[in-house]
Amino acid sequence: MKKRWKHGVYVLIALAMLLIALPRISLTGGLGLVNGFGIVWVLFALMVIGANLHFLLGxxxxxxxxxxxxxxxxxxxxxxxxxxxxxxxx
Known part of the structure; x- marks a missing residue:
């Protein structure tokens, strides 16, 4: 139970990062290096959120x-x- 609060904080931080970054990521320019990085970054943030939720849900x-x-x-x-x-x- 002691370690669970850390995972809650990690979820909140990752969600905040995602909410701040999503409006700034533009996919209108096609598939370029910058857009590819943005997509990979969002997927990584979602993986971090999912992994921590997996732990929190028991x-x-x-x-x-x-x-x-x-x-x-x-x-x-x-x-x-x-x-x-x-x-x-x-």
């Missing part, structure tokens, strides 16, 4: 819990398999 926590459930199920299967093999050898 998607990583859900994924981690799902992976933990899968890991426990596999361990239980392996344990059953080992117990079965030990029963045959005795």
């Amino acid at each position: 998607v990583d926590d859900e994924k981690r819990q799902a992976l933990e459930r899968v890991r426990k199920a596999k361990l239980q299967q392996w344990q059953l398999q080992l117990d079965k093999e030990r029963g045959r050898s005795i």
Whole structure:
């Protein structure tokens, strides 16, 4: 929970940068070097916002819990398999 505030600040900063920059980026001149840079910059800012929102929404926590459930199920299967093999050898 302590680190979440940093991600909130990062989202706000990236949004502010995007809101300031978008009106200044002109796409009327065709696909030139300057316009290409502007497009790449906007895409990068959107990626930064998306990554921080991903963390803030707790998607990583859900994924981690799902992976933990899968890991426990596999361990239980392996344990059953080992117990079965030990029963045959005795």
